[in-house]
Amino acid sequence: MTDGIEFVRDGDVARLTFTRPEKMNAITYGMWAAIPGIVAEIEKDPSVKVLLLTGAGRHFSAGADISEFRDLRSTAEGAATYDKAVDEAVQALASMSKPSVAMIQGNCIGGGCQLSVASDFRFAAAGARFGITPAKLGIVYHFDSTRRLVELVGPAHARYLLLSGNLVDAPRAREMGLVNDVFPAEELEASTMEFVRTLCARSQVSVRGMNRIIEKIVSGQRVSDSEVDDIRAAAVHGEDYAEGIAAFLERREPRFTYR
Template structure:
């Protein structure tokens, strides 16, 4: 019997679930089995109405040291194998980037290479102040795939993306925040509480608004500049929706809203 991949989805607690990379003995270096397991776990979380926010983190005080280079000897042995291996990784990365609910990366320790790629596929990144981050294909003579490169450029801009990819240098959390590679930095002891508090703010908001907003921003990042029939319908559906009706009535009644959409 094949052993389960060391990546798990924890049940939602107060609307917050966790995708956990659980291979701490190897600093959560991502095996092919782990890449392959991620899309199914994301589908499970997307379908679960109890999940409003998904945290992505690593076990043992480390986010992920990247893809497991020990597998390269076989996974990248020929062109066909390399294409299949890259497809496994792309499905995991794209699945996280396209996940319909908010995703937050909780970054401790090393967040390098494929680990940084996973973090960039999340909506927001929160790092411990002693975290070390980097994107290191230049140290291996490898090329970062287009999807991962695009997400990096969207986060930090073209010039900074070139800097990080050309050099493969590692960054401290403060510099990573200054470059917009991460969004917020906290002391390690306070990081989890800060992320959970932020996630709770999202779970208290209208989930209809949150998810439609994420879909709208995805369109903008894909190049859409003007409303079309679909985006206009998104807006009108919201105006007619139960969450908006509850929201403005609650405002006039001076009470907290009880949004029905889950």
């Protein structure tokens, strides 16, 4: 496994943890480059239903490791290579069919915030701080990541975050729509895992099919297509649909079998 990342499977849940607490979990080029492969493993592993992202120690991630920039981004070619690794990591996470949940404490800044926005859900400790800081570095944010941010918080909040580079606290992030919910620090793990267990208990046919349709809408698609038709037809003819209807009529919890 790449230095700075711990990846473990625990039943239905895969956990990706940034493990550079002495650097506030700053993300190195090697860590960016490793993420697409980890995502691919999760997507093909039938035992995994949800990906959980978090950081070791007090912080989620302070962003890209800027100490590498002098060597890796000192030329236009180097910057393009570095940005390609970042873009591929973010795209891999954003396009997952299985849901991803970011559990955030402390600083969630720059590239760390970029990865949290690419996740499907974000839950934060009350003391967490958020910021996206390209304007402090002379960098223009990637188009797809900007689009995701605008879709999530709206253009006014996106401009505030991107153009000012200011940090916002967790309650303000929730008001903006940047996070789904905020919990006291001591309750963050339990509350996040309760939601993760809810996702695992739902029909995975429904979860993955609807997640794919949502991604198509966020990417700009405005009408249905053959892939959407196939997703919906497969669900109607699948075992989960029969089990869900039977459980509803029998007033019991469904026992979905699709993985």
